[in-house]
Amino acid sequence: MKHFLYILLALATGSCSESKTGPYMAAAPDYSDAQMWYISEAEAEAEADVFYILPTCVWDWTDSEGRTCHYADVYNPEHIAALLPSNQLADEIFGEYADFYSPYYRQITLDSWTDEETVNERFPHAMDDVFRAFEHYMDNMNEGKPFVIAGFSQGAKCVVELVKSLDEKEMQRLVAAYVIGYKVTEEDLQSGKIKPAQSCSDTGVTICYNSVESPECANPGLSPSEICINPVNWRCDPEPATVQDTVSVSVDTAHKLLIVKGLDSDKYYHPSLGNLFVKGNYHLLELELYKDSLKENVRQRIENLSR
Secondary structure, three states, X not given: OOOOOOOOOOOOOOOEEOOOOOOOEEOOXXXXXXXXXXXXXOOOOOOXXXXXXXXOOOOOEEOXXXXXXXXXXXXXXXXXXXXXXXXXXXXXXXXXXXXXXXXXXXXXXXXXXHOHHXXXXXXXXXXXXXXXXXXXXXXXXXXXXXXXXXXEOHHHHHHHHHHHHOOHHHHHHEEEEEEEOOOOOHHHHOOOOOOEOOOOOOOOEEEEEOEEOOHHHOOOOOOOOOOOOOOOOOOOOOOOEEXXXXXXEEXXXXXXXXXXEOXXXXXXXXXXXXXXXXXXXXXXHOXXXXXXXXXXXXXXXHHHHHX
């Protein structure tokens, strides 16, 4: 199945492009080029793959002619270097029991997330890259294996759209989808492809959560969500669980948020991102805080689907 309709962009010669009506963007990635991927194979022979979609790691930037770009440049070594730590962390979590594939794509910049209208205007161009990358992955890399789709932040938004595009045969091979630090809306659920996870071991399901100190700390662009599961005890009810010995994590069933108690919110507040994440919003900890639990969960779900 073709997962996308190409967005027609007028591409000029060189690393960047601009049309009279479209956005100024870097050149499109060629996913047959190995340089457009971060790939890491599991130490043992893996029964499944992970297709991972990166979070937002790049700010607005200007080229040598002073033009501002609101998208990452996959041919810019500085941008790739900025993305590397995110891929390494995700590989550590998701890649121990699976072969790990993460495409570089023209993600929208951090500056783009100031309002929903801007995100909605710019995001489809980034998503088009992800659709093309996934198609290349399925045709040339997957070899018919079960697969996990995972993403964090902007990457999680991509996961939602990607799962909605899967055909029936692909859904049968989907181990799970991890929508980390983003929302699943009622409209998303109506697609019939997104099935909320209910435990630590169900397959073909979607895991979704956002971590905050209190509901007032939630980012309105990333929530509210229709689903939420606790990635420590894998429950959807308010039963609390403990992580890192002293941190309590529980589901607020009314707001579909993870309530985290026991962290020093001052320590994890970043003023440079204060317009996106207020004090008490733990968006930047969504992977690190639950790292061990997520790693074990990937193993459990892969084993369950492979039985």
